[in-house]
Amino acid sequence: MLPTPLREAPRLAETLGVRGRMLLKRDDLTGFAVAGNKARQLEMLIAAARESRASVLVTGGTPGSNFCQAAAAAAAWAGLRCVLVYAGSPSRISHPNLVAATHWGAEIRWTHDPDRAFVDVAIERAAAELTLDGHVPYTVPRGGATPLGATGFHLAALELAAQLDGPAVVVVATGSGGTQAGLVSGAVALGRDLLIRGASVSRPPDEAARRVLELAGGCARLMGTDIPHAADVVVDDARGPGHARASEEGERAARLALRASGTVLDPVYTAKALGALPRILGERRHDPDLTTVFWHTGGLLDAVAGWETR
Ligand SMILES: Cc1ncc(COP(=O)(O)O)c(C=O)c1O
Structure with missing residues (x-):
């Protein structure tokens, strides 16, 4: 609005x-x-994903990431599959953003490495795997910063x-x-x-x-x-x-x-x-x-x- x-x-x-x-x-x-505010950048990114005929949105961040949660919601709204790559390993208590992202239907993968910078590499790897499996990924780096x-x-x-x-x-x-x-x-x-x-x-x-x-x-x-x-x-x-x-x-x-x-x-x-x-x-x-x-x-x-x- x-x-x-x-x-x-x-x-x-x-x-x-x-x-x-x-x-x-x-x-x-x-x-x-x-x-x-993430809705503003996701409007652009989802449009680009659709234009490239992508079937799956791949992004990532920390389990507390607002962007990941918002991306999961936007992908669900656009009818795209969503894969989120999170830094580190699952913890006993989930952050509300992670709970919500899961609830919106995102599939969660973990890097098992606490280094946040590694997430962008892991996003590209996940996309390469998805491509091999016949999917069309659209990758977005952490925070949607493009x-x-x-x-x-x-x-x-x-x-x-x-x-x-x-x-x-x-x-x-x-x-x-x-x-x-x-x-x-x-x-x-x-x-x-x-x-x-x-x-x-x-x-x-x-x-x-x-x-x-x-x-x-x-x-x-x-x-x-x-x-x-x-x-x-x-x-x-x-x-x-x-x-x-x-x-x-x-x-x-x-x-x-x-x-x-x-x-x-x-x-x-x-x-x-x-x-x-x-x-x-x-x-x-x-x-x-x-x-x-x-x-x-x-x-x-x-x-x-x-x-x-x-
Ligand atoms: C609530 C909130 N404010 C500000 C920012 C910072 O925005 P940017 O990552 O575009 O610098 C973020 C990023 O995740 C955020 O979630």
């Missing part, structure tokens, strides 16, 4: 010490399954601009980089009235920025718009103790978001990004003329997950 709502959040701004106007872009409310997936967020930046009446700083959680990449590509196409600031929750910021720049370039090429420069990609550190581990800053922000705006944030992505928002704005926090948009990417099932299940 697009456009997703853009809501005023004056009490949240006040509790975070942000003087200007603050808005929440509620991409947790895209309306497709429990996919949050230039094509990012085009969904390029369009989302245009959607936001149409809802706003001027420039804004946009703060968004960055993991595999596709979301920020698409928003940056869209912001550059619009003439840079939107300043996109990524809060990296899993990778060192310079590594995340390199990935985002590359994906944003690929996305802009697909859209036929201006190629973003390195200066368009700004990533701050919101990792706290590391990927999928709650940060104190994030936990505090999640409590504030619930009390001040009735918004549920997950500890892995959105809470960390909102927690980092005052730091990201720096002195501009005190500027009454600044409009800040916090991009709520979703992650609802992560919000209710126990840490031991990741």
Whole structure:
């Protein structure tokens, strides 16, 4: 259900010490399954899978992956088989995202290797096996981070601009980089009235920025718009103790978001990004003329997950 709502959040701004106007872009409310912002990139990826006459969608991540869960739902909706390759081995307690993905009909495979980076290799291997068995796989790397997936967020930046009446700083959680990449590509196409600031929750910021720049370039090429420069990609550190581990800053922000705006944030992505928002704005926090948009990417099932299940 697009456009997703853009809501005023004056009490949240006040509790975070942000003087200007603050808005929440509620991409947790895209309306497709429990996919949050992932619905935007999956719309593009599923269309490409269909176009290539694929019979099976193959992707992967960690058992807590919101993207995998959303991909399973999208594949079910599109009538495609879905194979998910997860890092590590099955654990006693399943993460709600894994439970949901299984429930949507995805077939689960494990790498038996805790290294998350190995998942992308395992996805290609699974696809090769499926091909040998006569299936037509469509592979998607972790987080759906491809230039094509990012085009969904390029369009989302245009959607936001149409809802706003001027420039804004946009703060968004960055993991595999596709979301920020698409928003940056869209912001550059619009003439840079939107300043996109990524809060990296899993990778060192310079590594995340390199990935985002590359994906944003690929996305802009697909859209036929201006190629973003390195200066368009700004990533701050919101990792706290590391990927999928709650940060104190994030936990505090999640409590504030619930009390001040009735918004549920997950500890892995959105809470960390909102927690980092005052730091990201720096002195501009005190500027009454600044409009800040916090991009709520979703992650609802992560919000209710126990840490031991990741
Ligand atoms: C809830 C949520 N927010 C933000 C992100 C980060 O998006 P990206 O991986 O495109 O950087 C993810 C990625 O899985 C996510 O699940």
